[in-house]
Amino acid sequence: MNQVVLNEPLSQISLLFVSGAMAFIAIALVVFSFQLAKLSSDQSVDSSKLSNLEKLGFWALGLGTLVLTVGVVMRGIAAGRVPWANMYEFSISAALLILMVYLTALKIKDIRYIATFISGFVLVILFAAVSIFYVEVKTLMPALDSYWLVIHVVVAILASSFFAIAAGFHIAYLVKNSGFGKKVMNLFPDLDQLERLAYRFNIVGFVLWSFTLIAGAIWAERAWHRYWGWDTKEVWTFIIWVLYAGYLHAMATRGWRGSKAAWLGVIAFSAVIFNFTIVNLFFKGLHVYSGL
Secondary structure, three states, rough: OOOOOHHHHHHHHHHHHHHHHHHHHHHHHHHHHHHHHHHHHOOOOOOOOHHHHHHHHHHHHHHHHHHHHHHHHHHHHHOOOOOOOHHHHHHHHHHHHHHHHHHHHHHHOOOOHHHHHHHHHHHHHHHHHHHHHHOOOOOHHHHHHHOHHHHHHHHHHHHHHHHHHHHHHHHHHHHHHHOHHHHHHOEEEEEEHHHHHHHHHHHHHHHHHHHHHHHHHHEEEEEEEOOOOOHHHHHHHHHHHHHHHHHHHHHHOOOOHHHHHHHHHHHHHHHHHHOOOHHHHOOOOOOOOOOO
C-alpha cells in the first residue's frame, strides 16, 4: 500500500478558500434578505421577475459555491483521500452539496424564495466548520480505509442536502400558515405548492438515506464482521429513517397533511442535525468520527 503524504500547508490554503466562500455566501444572504424586505415594503413590485438585486445575490452564491468547491478539492488533495473523514470535512462537503443541489434545482423549478434560508443555513454550517470542527489533515483509521467511505458517506451527505432543502420548504409552510410576517410570506407560493415541493425533496432524500443505511450495514460487516451492532450512530441513522418513512407514509396513505406533516418534517431534519452534531461530539461508539 502506498504511503499517503499529508500536506497541512495546502490544507491551510484550503481553509482560506472556505473562508472566502463564506464571505461570498454572507453577501448573498444580506442581498436576499434586503430583497425580501424591499418586496414586503413595496407590494407593487413584480416578484415573479428576477430583479437586479436577486441577480447579484445569485452571482454571489454561485461564486461562493465555486470557491468552496476549490477549498473542498484542495482539502482532499492535502489529505490524499476523499475529504469527508471527520466533522470538518463532512461539514464543508455537506455545505457544498446543499448549494449544488439547490442551484441545480433552481434551473428546473423557481424556488428563489428559500434562497435566504439556504444561504443562511450553509453559512452556519461553514462557520461551525472553521471555528469549531477544524482539525489538521490526518490519515484514516483502519475501519475508514475502504472504498465504502466514498460510497456510504457521499450518499449520506447527498441525502442530508435534499432533507435540508425540504426543511426550508417546511419552515416556509409553517411561517406562512401561522400568519407571521404576512407581507413577506405573501411573496411565497401557496401552502399546497410548498407542501408538494417539500414532499418531493424528502422522497429523494429518503431513497438516498435508505441506501446509506444499507451501505453502512455492508461496510460494518466488512470492517467489524457484523451488519448491525446497535452502535449509537447506527441507532440514530435508523431513527432518522423511521421518522422520514413515517412522514412519507402519513402523507401518501393517511392524508396527514398541513402543519402536522410540516412539523414532522422539521423534527426529522432536526434528528439529522442531532445525529451529526450531538452524537458525534458527546456519544461514544465505533461510528463517531468527529476528529476532535
